[in-house]
Amino acid sequence: MSFFPGTDPEIGDSRAIDQVEQLIIPRSSDIGGFEVRRALPTAKRRMVGPFIFFDRMGPALLRAGEALDVKPHPHIGLSTVTYLFDGEITHRDSLGTGMVIRPGDINLMTAGRGIVHSERSPEKLRGKPLSISGLQTWIALPDGHEEIDPAFQHVGAEALPTFSDDGVSGRVVIGDFLGLKAPVPVLSDTLYVDLHIEAGATCLFPAGTEERAAYILSGTLSVSGTDYEADQLLVFRPGDVIDLKAGPGPVHVMLFGGATMASKRYVWWNFVSSSKERIEQAKEEWRTGRFDIVPGDEEEFVPLPSG
Template sequence: MSFFPGPDPLAGDKPACDAIEHLIVPRTSDIGGLQVRRALPTAKRRLVGPFIFFDRMGPALLRAGEAIDVRPHPHIGLSTVTYLFDGEIKHRDSLGTEMVIRPGDVNLMTAGRGIVHSERSPENQRGHDRSISGLQTWLALPDHKEEIDPIFSHTEERMLPHMSDDGIKARVVIGNFEGSKSPVSVFTDTIYVDLNIAPGKSAPFAAQWEERALYILSGEAIIAGDHFADNQLLVFRAGDEITVTAGPQGCHVMLFGGAALGSSRHIWWNFVSSSKERIEKAKEEWRSGRFDIVPGDEEEFVPLPEG
């Protein structure tokens, strides 16, 4: 018996089609030869559960003379989640962490009251062509956790639950999905699942989460007879059962969402907070050099943007 029970979608099933609240096409930018698509936040939607930021990195081929070199920069009020499909990134932060992120690993950095980090291509990856592909998302912290001490955690790919059955492959990155629970610990009810669906096969996206979305990484997703291409974000209405069917080439998607925060969030540059005053304070702290430095990466930093 499949652990992915659920009926196939019916073409023209209007109630299921209506379950799509927003369709978002990310805006694209080029950062040092790496194409990045930003799906959240947008004018249509600021948050999905705790997710306030959703970036698709690549897929891209970095040439021998190219590298990822994101200089030290600050964060407050959020957790960053870095998750790669291909390539490697070296993370350093002001806690003294130094960690190479590899495909399938979960790099979770909780900024709380403030942290500084850098993201660069590892030394052994420079000087030759290599591919890079992944996601970076931000989880806004609940009100009572916004000012906690910063924390870093890293979970290797082998520690995450994997499920495979009848053309469906899933890795539970955060939360619970179809009876499997990720060991990654976060502060609110969160779902984040890496899902591959073989051509013509179907998988459910249950209605148990208050807010849910699906990002199509590759291939074509079919929902209630409607076809959706890659690099589109679908935000679903609460309470509706969803069935995702793969098109002729199959599809690779990320399911994500969770409980609504229950209060609004302000976002400016790398700062997230329920308070505009707290963001102004963080600006001044960075401008005046009161954030901690990143050991081993002290020579450079990203200046505070103007305006």
């Protein structure tokens, strides 16, 4: 995991120095020809609001005969958020859910006290080249809700509010933005917005959300006269209205954030908790087979990592 300081602003431009609190360069890894860039957590920044994990998947083209096959694995203490720009993924979980997620949809799986799920390329698409591009993020559950019953919600793209005006367009995935509210249930103040800005246009990022960040998916984003490139994560200073301006061409970014967590969260593998002891308990439960199985995907699983 890496952290790099931003490009130095021009002398005297203190606003450019301060508005971008941190610039994070994701760590890339190749998973069988499928590139994933992990922006959170890092050594320098563990969370932005309730977001404790942020992965950029692809964009990638899997060759014929290849597929996405994430075997059944467990979670506690978080909600996973899957959001695609291209491709399809079949989600199955230990609640009996079977759902294909497509671009613009959102899958929100709340682990609570414990859930198991798998993510695979749909059977109907296998045997030919498969494109995949999207984001997987984790939202830590707030105090008092970490051990709730597991749940799953799927909201189709057509149900999410969209906006388009003066060269700025997008979709509100979670929370409130520009007077629009997404119908996605969350347990704490959370913001997640898919944003496109045309060349030369500007979008104002209001200061109402306590902790805010932007992940640049493509193009060049200018903030206070400093340019930032694709696959960089910008964490903004609280309390400022941020002018997000497209560079020479259009830019595509994901805005996210929310209220600061009331207490510290620990992460080990797929487990998130305010208690180290609870994570140790979850490790033992997975090691000894005490989590529920995934109906329709019972034959395989991801073993507990050593160490």
